[in-house]
Amino acid sequence: ANVLELPAGLVGDDGDPDEDFRIAANRELVEETGYNASRFDELLVGPSTPGLSDEIITVYFADGLTKVGAGGGIGNENITVHLMPLDDAENWLAARKAEGILLDPKIYAGMYWAATRKQQ
Numbered sequence: 001a002n003v004l005e006l007p008a009g010l011v012g013d014d015g016d017p018d019e020d021f022r023i024a025a026n027r028e029l030v031e032e033t034g035y036n037a038s039r040f041d042e043l044l045v046g047p048s049t050p051g052l053s054d055e056i057i058t059v060y061f062a063d064g065l066t067k068v069g070a071g072g073g074i075g076n077e078n079i080t081v082h083l084m085p086l087d088d089a090e091n092w093l094a095a096r097k098a099e100g101i102l103l104d105p106k107i108y109a110g111m112y113w114a115a116t117r118k119q120q
Helices: 021-033 086-098 106-119
Strands: 035-047 056-067
Touching (some): 021 056, 035 106
Antiparallel strands (some): 035 056
């Protein structure tokens, strides 16, 4: 099934094992969505699947977005970019779920933190 998720990737995916996390986040954001961010604020850090993996994820709030490309990923990635309306995110996500799209639970964490940022 198709999965709706936040832009994501691996630090060091570009061949630099010492890549800065924010640089990796922006690289993935541009590749997957076509947007470049002028600032990244760290929102949370934690395990993705406790007990199954030692993977740690970092979620950032990307701000100062500028459209710089089409997005859609690179290589064999098949990414459709969606702009989710934050003010109606729950209904928008419910509609995607009704279409049979699986929702990555991290979307809800990102939605929560984005809403708190918007209120500031």
